[in-house]
Amino acid sequence: MARGAGGSDGGTGSFLIGLIMMIGGGYLLLDGIVVRPNFGLGARAFGIGGVSITSGMILIPFMFGVGMIFFNSKNWIGWLLAGGSLVALVFGVIANMTLQLDRMTAFELITILVLTVGGIGLFLRSLRAG
Numbered sequence: 352m353a354r355g356a357g358g359s360d361g362g363t364g365s366f367l368i369g370l371i372m373m374i375g376g377g378y379l380l381l382d383g384i385v386v387r388p389n390f391g392l393g394a395r396a397f398g399i400g401g402v403s404i405t406s407g408m409i410l411i412p413f414m415f416g417v418g419m420i421f422f423n424s425k426n427w428i429g430w431l432l433a434g435g436s437l438v439a440l441v442f443g444v445i446a447n448m449t450l451q452l453d454r455m456t457a458f459e460l461i462t463i464l465v466l467t468v469g470g471i472g473l474f475l476r477s478l479r480a481g
Contacts, residue, residue, distance in 0.1 A: 365477035380467060384452060387448070406443055416436060
């Protein structure tokens with residue numbers, strides 16, 4: 352006896368349509384998000400104990416670490432300084448991102464929501480026993 356999606360009797364058609372709707376709605380939603388960085392060389396990357404750490408301050412130990420690595424590549428302190436500075440810089444950039452929805456019409460927003468939530472509904476309905 353042939354079974355549907357996920358081994359249930361829910362139906363492969365509902366599964367595929369729901370999956371396509373979820374993917375389409377998710378794509379349109381992510382396509383409508385605008386990412387704006389608020390990060391520069393003098394901008395505050397993050398704070399530690401009320402002290403603002405700027406991206407320029409992060410680059411100082413990075414420079415020392417790179418210099419130590421070029422002098423002696425087996426120096427673990429140089430690798431720690433350079434690697435830790437890069438991690439802190441990436442952390443600071445990500446922490447200072449602003450995510451906003453792009454300007455869109457009500458029709459576009461309703462279409463995105465219906466595709467995403469309707470697709471989730473069809474997808475989940477196809478997985479339950481009929």
